[in-house]
Amino acid sequence: MIANILDGIVLGLQFGLLAAGLTLVYGLGGVLNLAYGQMAVISAIVITLALSAGVPVLLAVALGLFVGGLAGLILDLTILRPVYRLRGEPRVLLSLLLTLGVSFIIDGFLNWRYPLETLSLRIPGEAVEILGVPMRRGSLIASAITLVTFAALFGFFRYTSLGRAVRSVIQDQEGARLVGIYPHRMLRLILVLSGVLAGLVAVTRSMVTPVDAQSGLSITVFALIVTVVGGLGNVAGALLAGIILGIVSVIAANLIGTYISLIILLAAAALTILIRPAGLLGVKE
């Protein structure tokens, strides 16, 4: 049981990280970015190319994250401009449809140009025992990266004035503008951040399963599900939802079987949405 829960937490942290970038952009900008998984794939391909060119691992990863952030910036400067002019549900819908188009473009290009490039950052070394359970090093390092990332995110939002400025925009855009914060600048910052987070998703995921040009859609879809279960726009909710869904998924996989476990995971997500449409930690509007 302990093994199940630990494995579940490892998977859950992955899920949580997956959702973090998506949920931030939604919470701050009312933008649902369906090209999120493709941004992760871009980072993965950049890292793969850099590694095969002989760049050291850490530098390659840094380059991948930089390109992820750049992708976010480009999205903000181009395709999202018309979206920012709308409000409410039309805004979400237009953002969703336009970024769907972006995801086609990225997917099509990457599948055409780099169909075989696959990122899998294998961490060598023996399994490490935690509470008597042997854990793979790759999963542990991925989890550590995720935890550090979340700690940094929480710290940023709680203790830095820039982070507080971002939160103030989430709470009340007009109010934030009145006290001298530019909502659009905050939004741009968050899009860059979400691109970097997408890059991190590619890195941590590739320590456990390979990431290639076809991975985009499934990353986006799972990120979306975890985001909604956690409560749109809620980073802590994303982490909580990720961990719960991870544990559910691992326990179901060990008790029953693999494909049923996916269905149980999906059913759990659907039930949460139906029972609490605002998400686990969401606040009803």
Add this chain to the structure above:
Amino acid sequence: MSEKLANNSDASPLETVGTHDARSLAALFIPLALLGIALALVPLRLGDSRVLMGVAVLGLTYGCYTIGFNVIFGSTGQLFLCVGALAGIGGYGAAILADTAGLAIWASILLATLAAATIGGLLSYIAVRRSLGVIFTGIVTLIFSLAFEALTLGLGEWTGGDTGLSLRAGADTFLQERIPPYYLMLALLLSFLLIHGLLRRSHIGWAFRALRDNEVAAELAGVDVARYRVYAALIGAAMLGLAGSTYVFTEGRVSSTTFGFGEVDIVVLVMLAFGGIGSLFGPIAGALTFTIIDEALIQFGQLRYVAYGILVIALFLWMPRGILPTISSFWRRARGPKQNTVAKPIQSIE
């Protein structure tokens, strides 16, 4: 949705795609007959090639899917991202009923269609009960799609898993000859169009428009929003199930990609958006255009998707209501102010 997105254009938000139809039935039957004749002539040109006829049959099937999706999403604003799954319930259901249970083909199609309609209605009922908005309905039905895909892969002994099933039923009948399947799907397509056209003229269509334009106002005016949403889902899902199950018999095989999310849902969404969400003939324009473009660009492989992506973005930026409504409103404007129909909610109530 189309209207909401159109708010940033010069169109009046009250102007709806549906209200421009002339009242007479001729306005429905004449275009329908012309479309039928035009499409019936296609095998004269392509009939020699089995491959091209296959593409044409698939195009018609996607046209049918798009009409079904249009009835659900276009008429009542329920974003059902489970078009492939509902069609797949029809397709896999009919295949299993006919091959494993040994039912007659028509009976298995009928049962599978009923199953798809039931599940579609149920999904809509849940969404309505929990009053999920567009996005949340989309997410819940997306989850349903993924669960269906996992099921078809997991239940290998029933569905053949990744490789899929080769059907014995219907193997040596007209269903798998070169030309007849085309006319079968064409008949299906035209009857779907007819049903949707008649629906739009009935009190049900009036209720659909009312609740799509303004849910609260419709409810206040006495439209049972919940009931009409479920009606739309039942009808649309039945169309999807029927098209999916019929297609499976003409194709002679079914696999996990036949009804996959990426293969069906996204394509259908693009086709409908291109043709015009909520318009009667929009789905056909979208399905035909995309089938032709896809066939023309097939040599470019994956690079096609770049073109589609650019197309989708351009579409939603410059003609969010779709190509047909944009052209027709341009046409009306060009014909002069007499025909210029701006918001006329009163006329549509008559």
